[in-house]
Amino acid sequence: MRAGVLGLKGSYSEKAAIQWLGTRMNEVEQVFEYCADIQDVFTLLGNHGCDIGVVPLENSIEGSVGVTLDLLLEHDVRIIGETIVNVEHCLLSKGNKEGIRVILSHPQGLGQCRQFLKEHFPHAELRTTGSTSHAAKLATEFEEMAAIASPKTAQVYGLNIVMKNIQDIKYNHTRFLIIREPGLVRVGNDQSSAQHKDLWKTSVIIYLDSDRPGALYEILEEFAKRDINLNRIESRPSKKALGDYVFYIDLEGKADDAIIKDALYNIEQKVHMLKMLGSYPKFDQYLG
């Protein structure tokens, strides 16, 4: 099982991959393909360089990862699972706090620690990296550099933990998606680990017909009148015009449940585009 993950050894995506694979295919040999950015995970998957990809989708402080949403629309992939990782950012450096002039991290890492940075390092230069783990690797070069990354990367790259748990809100979780190419043989038991309807979710992308009043409402009505619960609704720019959006919707249930099938069929008649991203077992804190 080759998993394409964002970042280097010790990354949060690697942690997510281990967590998800561990509950599903403990016996299978796991190889990680490390990718410099999220787009590279999708590209590697498209080139058959890995069997599954693991990418961050949303964080409890900083919100959606826009690139991931955009790539889910642009690429032909299926979501086969999700997992939630507890994120405890640390400030890592070879030097000490007083000497730090440059702080590196993924934009999400910088965003999750915005108040911390403003308070403790108002004059530091902030550098963006493709992943938090790459930031940790770069921080080994100079004592005046520090990375915002996981404690695991401190071990991996031999950095000091200068400050612990530095995100602006202690409660900090990131949801990762497990994706694969469509049409391939199913990976492991990804379609069988949950039986009860409530334990599944289905993700779709919808592009409405122009901005007809009530268009979104009519879509939600199809779910509401069938008592289908929505877990999430997120808008992204269509990139055609400002004020024109595509909607990402997560709903409870499996795409082949009769009731969900019926709702999606009816919605498809009303919208410009409906893209099915897949049905997959909902993250369970006890199962992963």
Added chain:
Amino acid sequence: MRAGVLGLKGSYSEKAAIQWLGTRMNEVEQVFEYCADIQDVFTLLGNHGCDIGVVPLENSIEGSVGVTLDLLLEHDVRIIGETIVNVEHCLLSKGNKEGIRVILSHPQGLGQCRQFLKEHFPHAELRTTGSTSHAAKLATEFEEMAAIASPKTAQVYGLNIVMKNIQDIKYNHTRFLIIREPGLVRVGNDQSSAQHKDLWKTSVIIYLDSDRPGALYEILEEFAKRDINLNRIESRPSKKALGDYVFYIDLEGKADDAIIKDALYNIEQKVHMLKMLGSYPKFDQYLG
């Protein structure tokens, strides 16, 4: 009229402020207070250091500016206007293309040029600044540095335009909000420049009661059954738990129209929180 704007002289926010003020209070002397980041604009406004603040809200390529959304919830401000600015990013430097090793910009600037950077500068170091104009100012320090910023900042800081129109999609617009403290004397004619109902919009933030199925649908129903058109619906993390959101809704009409009042009154009974951000004239490409 003192306007707090994001960034330095030549910034997109300054352009937005000039554009908005120009159509409304041409005769009034305009003083710009330049702020290092978006949070500083809100703080300055709270400290009466300016009469209005001008901050970016959303971009047609990169989507919402999360910090602005969060600050609209945290601070007690009113939106009194909006304006849309055409964004044409340039790569600016003292040196030439071949020598560029470091590229600086606001995270939105880097995000809007993601493909460009991957293609032309895969190995450049990317640095985050509080604004694109600050990036331009910093890029004057070394020839190996470049900024992603407006052509205007090239003039202001004496930089060469190395490459023009580098955003990933040529069509690139950012919507800015004009905010003020609530309860102050009205700014200029901000309540009178549009008369027809369709030319107004109202922005609210809604926090639903837990994740009761169909809760969002019930809110949208209140608008739909009154034929109130929604221009935008955007979710942000509540920051309490992953999967828990607040919703930002822009609707057509004024808060003191009987029909809007009625809808909002009914919604208020159903939700945990409804925050009124204000009613203001919709951006008109001919009026600004």
